[in-house]
Amino acid sequence: MSKKELSECDICDLYITPAIKAAGWDQFKQIRREVTLTPGPVIVRGELSARNKKKKKFADYILSWVPGTMIAVVEAKDNTHTVSHGMQQALGYAEILGLPSAFSSNGDAFASHNKTPQDSEDIETEFPLENFPTPDELWRRYKKFRDIKDEETDLILQPYYTDGSGKEPRYYQVEAINRTIEAVAKGQKRILLVMATGTGKTYTTFQIIWRLWKAKAAKRILFLVDRNILADQTLVNDFKPFGSIMTKIKNRKIDPSYEIHLGLYQALTGPYEEDKIFKSVTPDFFDLIIIDECHRGSAADDSAWREILDYFKNSIQIGLTATPKETEYVSNLTYFGEPVYTYSLKQGIQDGFLAPYKVVKINIDKDVDGWIPPDGMTDDLGQEIEKRIYNQADMDRILVLNQRTKLVAQRVMQLLNATDPFSKTIIFCEDIDHAERMRKAIVNVAGRLAIDNPRYVMRITGDSVEGKAELDNFIDPESKFPVIATTSELMTTGVDAKTCRLIVLDKTINSMTTFKQIIGRGTRIDEDFNKYYFTIMDFKKATEHFKDPDFDGEPVVIYNPDPGDDPEPPDPPTDEEDDDETDEGPEDSGTKKIVISGVPVKIKNERIEYLGDDGKLITESYKDFTEKQVKQEFASLDDFLKKWNDADKKQVIIDLLEDHGVLLENLAELVGKDYGDFDLICHVAFDQPPLTRKERANNVKKRDYFTKYGEQARAVLNGLLEMYADKGVQSIEDAKVLKLKPFSDIGTPLEIIKNIFGGKLNYEKAIQELENELFKKEETA
Known part of the structure; x- marks a missing residue:
């Protein structure tokens, strides 16, 4: 078999992986294959939803200096592509992962993109397989790109918490954690993380605290929240690994025998001096304070939260928020500084998280x-x-x-x-x-x-x-x-x-x-x-x-x-400024x-809108969405018919559309469950009059094309035709169907394929001819 005939997986196994290993990379600790970064966005139309797997982000290789510290990405292609064909894809992954090094290969050589070139170096180059950079070289490049000093590396390389379950932070959580740790390593005392609701801020926080605590960069830590339920959820869920060194502050007492403290700010302070129990410990008691939902008042100069933060002013203080708050009187950016990392709702939806x-x-x-x-x-x-x-x-x-x-x-x-x-x-x-x-x-x-x-x-x-x-x-x-x-x-x-x-x-x-x-x-x-x-x-x-x-x-x-x-003092907080209430708030x-009671009312009008690819709301039916996605893949009806008929198995086409978020069972809900996949696609995307599966099967029977086969072969093909009419094209493409009645009455699958059709190739050819008869072009005209 020539190199051009090898699959992408074969190219990886035979050429790319050996070349990376030969450069000194540890296969088990530093090389990860086939890493899913994002699952792809969910598409919703009507009451129907499906993932658009075409937009899934999937890296062929991620290279790490140590586990948890990614430093390079490699994109592989089969040998029918050029060396640099995968570079743009690799750069996309490098961008979201914050990496300086991206590589592409087709098994002949490597193409390289270096975001930190020396004065005499090109940004993009190509080199032979045997010249892949060593781990030390790409680690130096990574440190330069992220401005990491040698004395900062011990803290930055502190491992994540792992429980053996295989759970690990998502790519954006890794970036948020690493950016925060890097800021602490550089001596930054006020840090802001902006992460959309639902993206795992608490889990991200746990990993930050774990690494700082394990590295002894912070010995006593306060996680400050303003809802009892937040503290209770955190205690039993994400923070559970801290075990006996952790406590929730209660009974108006800060217990110095614990290292991790979860505190409700209402329990730490109040309007009177005797309420301010945070003053029962010295100002240097906490090394690290994490402020959850820091948009909700901690940014205001006169807030209760700020009183606590100002008291422990020498501590590292990390603010977490989904919604950076900016008004004339309140600013968390002014207090914490620019966010070290931002992961927005729009990005989270586009990624599929x-x-x-x-x-x-x-x-x-x-x-x-x-x-x-x-x-x-x-x-x-x-x-x-x-x-x-x-x-x-x-x-x-x-x-x-x-x-x-x-x-x-x-x-x-x-x-x-x-x-x-x-x-x-x-x-x-x-x-x-x-x-x-x-x-x-x-x-x-x-x-x-x-x-x-x-x-x-x-x-x-x-x-x-x-x-x-x-x-x-x-x-x-x-x-x-x-x-x-x-x-x-x-x-x-x-x-x-x-x-x-x-x-x-x-x-x-x-x-x-x-x-x-x-x-x-x-x-x-x-x-x-x-x-x-x-x-x-x-x-x-x-x-x-x-x-x-x-x-x-x-x-x-x-x-x-x-x-x-300001010529006048601010008004009391309004809905525009801070209408979030605490547990006890009115x-x-x-x-x-x-x-x-007696005035009649009625609905004047309704409108349903969906989230479009660009993050804006649009009015679009699932039918319109399907038509658009099918036409992205197939330029015309003739193009679709050619590729459908050329496909050895129609499941390939069905899988391709599913990757776009088009589920044919969803279309069947709209058009009718008696129609097959072929007619659903032709009708919805190309406005062709559909035929039911039963109508197509009957048309084949009318042509009497089975006469060229022997009696037993005709019985098998008739059975497959009935199977298509009942369940669709996928049901006849899998040879396992021959284990079912009426085929099992004729013989075993092996006997049917070998004795009746004369072998696997002849059987597959008969199935292909049957499908060609089912989907003759004139039937859709």
Whole structure:
């Protein structure tokens, strides 16, 4: 066999791997083959979803100096390609991994891209297989690229925690961890990490702490949070390996016998001096403080968090946030500095680590048209109503139309009943009063579901002991109830509800920070529970925030640190600044509301939008999406027909389309389950009239093309034809089908292939001819 005929895998085994090993690389500790970096984004249209595996990032080789410290990437191609054909792909991987060295090879030689060339060197070169760089050479290049000094390497090379399960950080978590460790090694004391909700900030934090603690760069560590549930989740989940050296600060005491402390900032400080228990230890007690959700107040000069941070001012302080906060009065960039690493929601969705969303935008007539009460009209308490235009901004803040609340509940349950009435759902309301009224409305609309299951819907708000007690059950994928949570502020952040499939926005949201946090409640993918996307149902035009460049853009520092420059002091915090509540916080404005029961309301219009490839919302059906993806792969109907007929097995074409996110079972749901894969593709992508599988099988029988075969061969082919009519083309391409009836009555698979058809090649040729008859071009014209 010539080199040109070898597969890519053969080229790796016979040429590339031996060349890398010959340069001194350890096959077991330094060379990793076939490394999946990202799984590929999830595509959602209608109620259907699939991964676009074409956009999966998959490196042929990752080279490491030591395990956990990647320093180079190599992309392999078969020998029908040029040496540098895979370079652009390799550079893409090197870019996201932060590596200076990328290589490509077809087995003849190596192409190299060096981001740190000497003055006399070219950036890109080619060299023979035997000249691949040594580990020492690429490690020197990596240190130069990342500006790592020799004295910093011990800390930077401190190993990750591993438990033997094979779990390891994702590529962006590795980058976040390494960038943080490198900053600490350089003496940086204020560090900011920006990672979208659902990307594993706590696990990333654990690995940072583990490496710094193991390297003795930090001996006493404080992980500072502002929700009890965050501390409790962390204690038993990601931080569990710390075991007996870890404690949660309670009983108003910091116990110096522990090294890792999880602290609720409300438990560490308060308005009175006796509340400030953080002062019970010396200012140099903690070497490292990690501030979770640091957008939520720690950045403000006069916040309780800042008081703690200022007291331990000599410690290393790392802020974690999904939403960098910038207002005129609050800035975490000004305090922590520019982020050492950012991983955005958009990137997480494009990589396939985060769930995409579809948006159902619903306009209610009284919201968008406004409502003016008739002269002399009174509310439910008999009080006369001020005559003016009431619109969306007033709904459930000033004006309560009970029919509107009922309508929202009906539309929510309509969607759930049409999909899965047990899909975990969060309904965000204006305040506690609204959340309670929404809970009652859902109970009434849910009917038997709520009667049979008293916890089907719960109000989970800061004042509800019963509701907060159910929070753990709501976020537990194994716990069926509660299904629906009505809330105001309490669940905007820190609630790790992996299986949340529906977020309902019946709340005015002016703050981009709050909007991002709310959207983050649905962005986790949970493959164990088949949760790959979520739906946002928007009644208050909150999703207009998606159009704002700031939604996934870079934060801009607009903080004014000099109060002398401000002619007036800032107003109390509003929804725009910091409307996130703590566990004990109130969620009601106290405004007296006008409540009216008899005013009819109706849905004026609806629009469903999906996340496009560019991260923007689009209106597109699964049919439109399929047509676009098929035409990316096949230029015309004739091109498709040629490749379909030339394929030895049609499964190759089906797999190719699946890589694009086109699942033919999804198309069958739209067009009809009696149609085969061929007709589904031709109909949806090329507008051809479809034939059912049974119609195609009958057309073959009418042609009587079986006459050239013997009696037993005709019986086998007739059986295969019936199998196609029932189950589709894949069922006849696998020889294992011959183990089933009616074929088993004729003989064993080996007897059928060898004795009846005269061998494997003749049998495969007969299957190919059968398929050609099934898919004759004139049948689709």
